[in-house]
Amino acid sequence: MGDSLRGRRARVRRATRSLWHELCRAHGLTFLERRALVRAARGAGYATPVALFFKPSVLTNYVRAERDRLSRAAAERLTRLAKILFADCRETGSLAEGPLGDDGLPHRFAPDELGQLVMNERALAPV
């Protein structure tokens, strides 16, 4: 209470930036992964990439929607990120529902390729 609008905005900016750095560090994201998140957030229409840490559906939706435009490496990276950030949410069905299709796979990927992604060591043992 008592914050001016400008002061409040600055505080929100600082807190958002700080949370972004903390989350990236906590999850051990590399530069390329961070950049991929930033691009995905921009592409999905979010003002800040931090939102993607709280939106399990966005990454998978984005990969599915942009599968024709994304490079294979980028798609893999984003899918891997979804696994890292919401590793403990799988049982909730967030990742299983919708975006990846009934089989849970992006349509461009063959099941074995996805299996490799799922078995990615970083996804299984997050830093």
Add this chain to the structure above:
Amino acid sequence: MVLEKSGYELTLDVLGKSDVNALVGVVDQALQEPDEKFRRRTAEFLAKIPDAGVTRLLLRRFHDIGTTAQGALVASPDTLLEAASQLSAVDDTHVRANVVEALAALGDARAVPLMLKYVDDPAAPVRDRARALLHTVSRRQQGAPTAAGTKARTYVRTALNLVLRGREITDEGLTTIVSLGDEGFQLLVPFLSEKGADGADKIIDFLTRAPGIDVVRCLFYLAAVRPEHPRRVARDILKSRPEGAFLLDVARVVAEKGVTALGPLAATLRHLHWQVLTREDLAQLEVEAQRAVLELVRGSIGSTSERVERLVPLLASPSSDIRAETLQSLAELPTKRIFAHVVPLLADPVDVIALKATALIDVHEHFEAFGLLLKQLGHRCEHVREEAAKKLSGRTFFLLSRKWEGLGPEHKRRAARALMRIDPQFRRQLEAEVDSGDGIRVLRALGMIRQVEDLAPFAAMLANLTLFPDPFVRATGARLVGRLSGREAVRTCELLLGDQDPRVLANSIESLSAAGGPSAAPLLRVFLEHWHPRVRATAIVELWRLGFTDVAGSLREMLGHKDKRARASGRWAVEKLRALIGTPASAQADRGTAGEHAEEETHG
């Protein structure tokens, strides 16, 4: 073994260490996720964070956050009510519906006033939900509500019943309602809007006699509502209550709202019986409230005398500002009948008020005013003295003459000196009086001149008095000449020494001694041989005063004179010399003086 956190759990852990209040926009994204379990998990985490912003966020999504988070919110009713109050102005229908839901879940009677805001909500789902939940809450707290009457009034009755804790309108219940503030007041409007409605008479009766500032606030609220009947009822009640305590509360409420914000109600308040307020009443009132009363009374409707009556109590205000402004208001009224009320303020401890009161005294209307103004001439504050003198200016001599005999010595002195300094006409009028030739008038003028500090302006006039036929006037003039200085005074004294009247001579001798000093001794010695003992005695005293102690022989001669008048004058001279020398002890120490001899002679 310690398991490391990962995935979303790790994200929430990091979030918990951040400034969550600033991140509610980001967190809100999580509460909008389609995955119910994910939403609930996030909400449960947030519900543990004691932050008003987070509480508001959860309240906005109350329907979607799951029972655990809902339970955590309801467990803190104060926080929830505050958040609900802050969200009551939000435009989003979804948010309003969630707030209503949360208030219903709270089941607290304190939620009723907030919930009443939603019973007329433009969104039908919110409105219906609010009404339904109000009934639910009412049943939970009170049992079955009385559902008689139209559907539109049902919710009001329900709420009223809930708050009243009974099935009838009672004083206790109405006291509770008016203590709720605007939410409580609005409950009364439907009842008062319909003439003869159930309970309307009881409510009017309550508002007409119940004490307390809440009742006044309620009347103010009702006096400004759109329906005409409650508005008229409230205004009539406001005008009809003459109790001092009620008026004090009215003043406090006016001070809260500000006089300028009262609008049409200000006209009603100007009819109130402010004159019933006593000094003791005002002493209880805050300065701001007193100022509100003053503002209302200033513009009050009524005859001038009524307005004076309403203003007068404020003259006793403990606040000097209020007293000063009240005086100013009285001064602006077209009446001369404020004299009696203003008089006590002439002695106000605050000089500014004494000054204003002095300015309000009309010397032409009240004979007593002159005496009061003369008294003000001795006031400690220079501005007050000047104001008093200004009021007296022009008529000062005339008025001073009328009051002169009744004044004490100190007031005579102060008045004459102040008028001489301030009123240029005063001196001219004094001179004119002396020139009138009427002995009584001349003597009175001389009495005034005597009080003046510097007699130099009157030197010529006093010189002219040497030819005045009345010896008493000449004697008085001769005494005053002694207070002059310089050759002119000596010359006047010399003229007076040719007078035949012993009183004139005696006074002239004293004046010459004072004005001429030792150089006047040869002339004074002539009068040691004067035929009149009083003149001789005066010459002896004055020569002694100038240091010529050889007059002891003359004094001894007087004391042993065969004429008793000469002996009496001798004794008078002895007394004067004794006073001149000092105490009897010092006189004894100065043995061999004429005074001692004279005293011995007196006793002998």
